[in-house]
């Protein structure tokens with residue numbers, strides 16, 4: 001079995017140091033600060049430190065060095081580098097905020113600079129897996145503390161007093177005994193000469209002295225630019241002589257171009273060139289699919305030209321992929337034994353002897369990310385040098401892949417990260433940047449490759465499709481004594497390795513083998529499923545189908561036993577304890593189990609918190625229903641209550657959503673709330689409408705008319721977010737993804753409460769109209 | 771030669787008259803604040819204001835706007851302080867931000883037409899604008915705030 005929670009573990013790493021290059025915005029320019037504490041690439045910047053998170057084990061690990069992340073100009077402006085990509089979570093604000101907090105910088109005097117892709121210099125930059133705050137809270141604090149220490153030491157030397165007598169406070173260092181003060185700017189040049197302190201000796205602030213962390217209401221740094229149209233996304237980059245391109249790609253995964261006729265396209269006004277783009281055989285990881293590119297003076301002409309192309313494709317082996325037939329295959333596989341991936345007790349025997357067996361078969365189709373900004377990238381390749389501007393979640397990986405694809409040294413590739421107009425996992429795959437690089441090389445000019453919405457839906461890296469079958473055996477008192485969960489779905493690993501038929505540990509660990517219920521006999525199985533299209537990470541990944549199945553089953557058990565949903569849920573979770581599943585490759589989101597165990601006390605508490613704040617059990621009008629669900633993912637604990645209203649015609653509305661999240665120690669509650677509010681919308685979208693289907697190997701949906709997402713007029717009237725105050729020393733955990741999984745099952749449980757109808761197949765579509 | 775006034779400035783175009791206004795704005799006039807989200811009038815990311823009305827620039831040809839006045843997000847207010855923009859910041863609406871220029875232009879057009887919309891009217895008027903990040907609750911609140919004074 002492959003272990004690829006991060007595909008970059010499959011790569012070799014050859015790295016070159018490069019001096020910081022500023023390219024994003026005018027306000028960030030001019031960092032050639034002289035006489036200050038400057039950004040520099042130190043020869044040796046790494047200090048070993050044992051983190052209690054999995055941060056150190058990510059490709060290129062963690063770099064704690066203020067010279068890499070912090071600059072202080074003589075006039076006092078502090079520049080802090082954000083090395084992760086901003087796609088809407090607020091990370092470009094949150095990580096620098098942590099540094100500012102710990103170094104006692106005044107946030108209003110801080111500028112944020114986006115790092116380009118360089119993991120030797122900045123450490124791991126993969127913005128995925130809800131890892132940024134979780135992995136970087138402590139390192140960013142250490143960076144801030146190191147910078148503060150250097151400023152304090154510089155002041156102490158200037159005054160000839162012991163360093164213990166001085167203290168940084170709000171952008172100044174003060175010597176209270178004498179009342180002397182020096183601003184950070186005045187100390188910058190001297191501080192730069194201090195050596196970087198060892199991590200072990202750093203004194204971190206007492207959390208009770210925090211001014212920003214955990215306080216909330218810090219607006220994102222890009223807020224003004226976003227509201228005035230100045231914010232720069234992938235497609236907004238303009239270079240002199242830049243061409244605009246769109247590409248016609250094979251409609252079937254693994255298909256190839258047989259022939260093409262460019263004549264009509266070349267007659268379209270504004271079209272300058274039609275050329276073939278190299279494709280890689282499937283499975284091709286993140287390499288381009290190939291096809292035909294239309295190059296024009298503007299994107300409109302390129303699209304019109306592409307429409308005029310005459311193309312003949314050889315569809316290849318996946319030309320028969322058909323979602324109706326495939327669903328049958330998955331469901332049949334789920335009814336037969338499969339690879340056992342967790343076994344405790346004897347589920348077979350216990351199911352046989354059970355008083356009652358409840359069987360639930362759940363189906364969750366392929367989903368497309370449809371980030372508001374479709375994939376887009378700009379490349380300028382000159383000789384053996386390449387510069388890329390792109391909205392990528394993995395700037396380091398993009399740099400590696402561009403270098404490999406062009407056959408040039410990685411040190412010759414610069415990857416500038418723009419803002420991402422949404423990512424949701426789609427932009428962890430840099431295929432669009434590789435396309436731009438290949439085209440620019442061939443054209444000898446800078447080029448922008450723009451994906452249309454149709455391209456995005458037809459040629460993406462879809463969320464898997466799965467059949468989830470759960471059998472729960474109850475004894476005569478209604479207690480669950482047996483649990484068999486078979487999960488059948490093509491794996492993301494199939495995008496990397498031909499012949500993959502089983503899910504990888506990182507997928508099995510998302511809601512299947514880490515199931516937290518206290519049940520004596522458990523069998524989790526993973527029957528085989530082969531992929532026929534590119535499968536990729538989609539926000540929350542396999543947690544979506546698993547939480548849907550498991551938490552719907554809780555509702556079914558409640559109904560079968562005539563008990564309250566919440567009480568049934570708490571009974572299944574059982575006693576407060578650390579769950580130790582009998583699993584060989586327990587993934588645990590890449591985190592050490594000791595720091596991030598499955599803690600049912602925390603799971604129970606979010607259920608209780610949401611029940612209290614969300615007024616579980618409240619009277620609701622006729623036609624309304626309440627549903628509850630809880631799920632641990634990305635090492636956070638989240639519970640959701642949905643109130644639904646279903647009218648006589650089967651039209652559903654959502655008057656109220658309550659979500660409680662325990663994400664440990666947190667940075668910016670304002671952004672946590674926005675992520676959870678958004679997760680409810682994404683959960684509602686996938687529940688109501690989400691599906692990508694195939695016929696004759698081709699995707700049947702095209703745009704937002706047939707791949708619908710929720711709009712404002714059907715959004716919940718109110719979404720309340722309840723953040724659990726962190727326990728002392730509770731390490732930080734994920735926020736971006738875990739909000740999505742509990743939503744759909746809570747909605748299904750609510751629909752059942754309102755109508756008596758149990759929906760087991762997504763999307764809901766017209767199922768309530770019957 | 772097609773002439774059109776964009777944010778108060780006269781621009782001209784002698785290429786394909788069918789070119790969608792969106793691509794003229796973005797690729798020919800260098801005004802990249804207006805975004806491409808679907809190209810089929812389904813998402814609202816490309817919304818601009820023409821004669822006080824919200825228009826999807828992706829399905830409006832440059833020829834259709836000949837002689838008219840187009841306002842994009844860049845021209846809504848010289849300092850970016852239109853009440854809608856201010857409300858957006860006060861409510862911390864955006865996540866990724868990509869849909870927000872279109873949302874703001876749609877909201878500004880709504881308030882020109884109906885200075886005090888009800889919550890239902892806000893939801894109805896804004897329903898053509900998708901936010902995949904799901905900022906709807908805040909969008910609704912921000913439009914309401916802009917209508918009641920920021």
Ligand code: FES
Nearest residue numbers: 807808809814828
């Ligand atoms: S891009 Fe015009 S409505 Fe979507």
Ligand code: FES
Nearest residue numbers: 866867869901903
């Ligand atoms: S803020 Fe991301 S699409 Fe609206």
